[in-house]
């Protein structure tokens with residue numbers, strides 16, 4: 073088992089409920105897409121899986137073999153080093169070199185002396201270059217982060233998690249700043265990398281066609297609750313309409329299909 077959430081709820085300090093009664097489990101090596109309208113709770117769920125709300129969330133959270141609440145601070149840090157996050161807008165310091173940002177993926181795995189030394193002088197430029205090559209950014213190895221476009225920054229964040237090689241990858245809208253072709257190639261890269269390493273991948277996506285085309289399992293979230301949890305092949309148009317009720321269904325990222333409502337199931341394969 074990679075993770076298991078049981079009766080998980082999350083209420084913020086202002087009293088708003090982000091998650092309620094979440095029951096979700098994944099085997100190690102599964103790839104799951106989270107879909108749902110804006111404000112549904114996708115980021116909150118990814119944050120809970122990333123241990124961000126360890127003390128505020130209710131219910132039980134088993135992550136990579138540990139009951140989160142039973143872990144002391146040191147054990148939580150060790151657990152976090154095995155979890156990799158890809159952010160919609162990666163929090164990379166503007167003055168930092170891309171190489172340093174990518175190598176930061178392993179800071180939690182390295183001894184303190186190596187992590188500190190790497191901040192001053194990159195300890196594994198070749199490794200960072202190889203990870204950047206996978207997102208076609210190897211020429212940006214020594215660029216400063218504030219010299220990159222939003223889409224390039226997003227791909228640096230992905231290179232960082234590819235370099236980290238965590239057991240659990242949590243990707244929050246990882247391709248929102250990329251053009252359709254690059255978005256498809258990048259989601260495919262994340263899915264294939266996770267499959268090859270037998271890592272678990274959970275990605276939130278606004279692009280329903282990418283979710284259905286690239287992920288075997290789809291979890292629909294609405295109002296902080298799981299609306300459905302199904303193999304991609306079983307998600308119906310009616311379920312998608314209900315999930316996004318009151319909103320326009322996200323438009324396909326591919327060229328329009330003859331019946332554009334449900335995208336091709338093999339977009340990624």
Ligand SMILES: Nc1ncnc2c1ncn2[C@@H]1O[C@H](COP(=O)(O)OP(=O)(O)OP(=O)(O)O)[C@@H](O)[C@H]1O
Pocket residue numbers: 084085086088089090108109110111112113114115116117
């Ligand atoms: N730090 C916070 N304080 C108070 N409320 C919050 C906080 N973070 C999220 N929320 C609320 O929790 C709910 C779920 O937000 P969340 O960001 O998880 O949704 P989402 O599905 O990721 O949305 P989007 O697709 O727009 O990114 C929303 O109603 C949001 O306003």
